[in-house]
Amino acid sequence: xxxxxxxxxxxxxxxxxxxxxxxxxxxxxxxxxxxxxxxxxxxxxxxxxxxxxxxxxxxxxxxxxxxxxxxxxxxxxxxxxxxxxxxxxxxxxxxxxxxxxxxxxxxxxxxxxxxxxxxxxxxxxxxxxxxxxxxxxxxxxxxxxxxxxxxxxxxxxxxxxxxxxxxxxxxxxxxxxxxxxxxxxxxxxxxxxxxxxxxxxxxxxxxxxxxxxxxxxxxxxxxxxxxxxxxxxxxxxxxxxxxxxxxxxxx
Ligand SMILES: [Ca+2]
Ligand SMILES: [Ca+2]
Ligand SMILES: [Ca+2]
Ligand SMILES: [Ca+2]
Numbered sequence: 001x002x003x004x005x006x007x008x009x010x011x012x013x014x015x016x017x018x019x020x021x022x023x024x025x026x027x028x029x030x031x032x033x034x035x036x037x038x039x040x041x042x043x044x045x046x047x048x049x050x051x052x053x054x055x056x057x058x059x060x061x062x063x064x065x066x067x068x069x070x071x072x073x074x075x076x077x078x079x080x081x082x083x084x085x086x087x088x089x090x091x092x093x094x095x096x097x098x099x100x101x102x103x104x105x106x107x108x109x110x111x112x113x114x115x116x117x118x119x120x121x122x123x124x125x126x127x128x129x130x131x132x133x134x135x136x137x138x139x140x141x142x143x144x145x146x147x148x149x150x151x152x153x154x155x156x157x158x159x160x161x162x163x164x165x166x167x168x169x170x171x172x173x174x175x176x177x178x179x180x181x182x183x184x185x186x187x188x189x190x191x192x193x194x195x196x197x198x199x200x201x202x203x204x205x206x207x208x209x210x211x212x213x214x215x216x217x218x219x220x221x222x223x224x225x226x227x228x229x230x231x232x233x234x235x236x237x238x239x240x241x242x243x244x245x246x247x248x249x250x251x
Contacts, residue, residue, distance in 0.1 A: 037134050037164050039202035043097030044189040045069050050095050050134050050165060054087030058178030061085040064092055071111040071186040083113065086126070086170040086181035095134060096189055099162040099203060099250075103191030106152035110143055110168060111185040124172035126182040128153050131165040142171065143182070162193055162251075195250035197242040199225045203250045205242065213242055 041047050045068065052064035066084045073082035086092060100107055110128060123145045129137035130153075138158045144150040155163055170181035197205040199212040213226035216234045226234045228241040 037095060039200070040099055040164070041097040042201040043069075044192060045097060046094035046166070046187045047097035048095040050093035052084075052090075052092045054085070054090035054181065056177050056180045057085035057087040057090065058180075061178045061183065067092065067094060067184045067186055069186065070188065073111070073113050073183075073185040083179075083183045083185055085175070085179045085183050086168065088173045088175070088180050089170055090181050091167060091169040092184065093131075093134065093137075093165060093167045094187055095165050096163070096187065098189050098201070099164060099193040100130075100155065100189045101162050101191050101193045102154075102156045102158075105154060107155045107189070107191045108153040108166065109188040109190065110151050110153060110166075111188065112143070112151065112183055113185055122175050122179065122183075124170060124175055124182040126184075127169045127171050129167040129169070130155050130158050130160065130163040131167065132160050132163055134165040137165070137167045145172070193250055196228060197245040197248075198250060205245045205248050205250075209242060210246070213239060 038048075047068060049064045049067070054062065060081070061083050062085065064084050066082050071082070084092065108128070108130075110126070112123065125145050126143045127139060128141050128143065129139045131137045138160065140155050140158050141153045142150065166187050168182065168184055168187075172181065175181055193203070195201075195203055195205070197209060199209040202208070209226075213234060216224055216226050217239070218234065220233045222232065224232075224234050226238050226242070228238045231237070
């Protein structure tokens with residue numbers, strides 16, 4: 001498709017008439033959120049395993065992808081019960097589907113099991129580290145055996161504007177196989193970077209977002225992508241909001 005300019009009336013702060021390029025999505029290369037990592041998906045949980053190193057876990061608790069998505073461990077769930085055992089002193093690095101920022105109190109929840117006393121895998125302790133780029137990790141807290149509140153991690157001490165990755169390291173060095181080490185179910189983000197105009201969650205407001213908005217222009221419904229003012233339709237008011245922050249970044 002050959003991009004061609006199209007004019008839209010706009011009453012935004014940056015002008016009253018703008019030329020937009022139809023078909024520009026074909027030209028737009030969406031940059032990653034931070035170097036080396038794919039853009040966020042908007043999913044407030046882990047979305048990919050960056051690394052996993054275990055020595056003595058075992059089937060059915062040795063699949064690290066069981067930590068992705070919302071918590072789902074259960075005694076009644078068929079094997080492998082939604083858990084990944086880190087193994088004695090093992091670790092896992094997980095990519096989050098959102099950019100997490102420091103809000104009041106806890107910013108992350110590290111789910112070990114659905115319950116700390118469900119008679120399932122033994123409870124263990126772990127260290128929690130966070131990272132903006134998936135390479136450099138900073139310690140932010142530890143999970144204590146049987147202390148429910150210690151699952152809630154505050155990233156305030158990390159000194160990072162946002163985080164995209166979490167590393168969990170077993171510190172118990174114990175537990176019988178196949179559930180040796182900390183038994184991780186899921187990681188949930190509580191405070192997510194709010195980036196007005198960023199429909200595709202890549203933290204840049206660019207032609208990809210503009211095209212996403214235009215593709216849903218005049219649509220009616222609830223929670224529509226691009227309905228920034230939450231009035232149930234995607235219209236010129238929303239377009240003006242996006243144009244007001246066009247070519248900016250939340251990174
Ligand atoms: Ca916090
Ligand atoms: Ca799980
Ligand atoms: Ca974007
Ligand atoms: Ca709207």
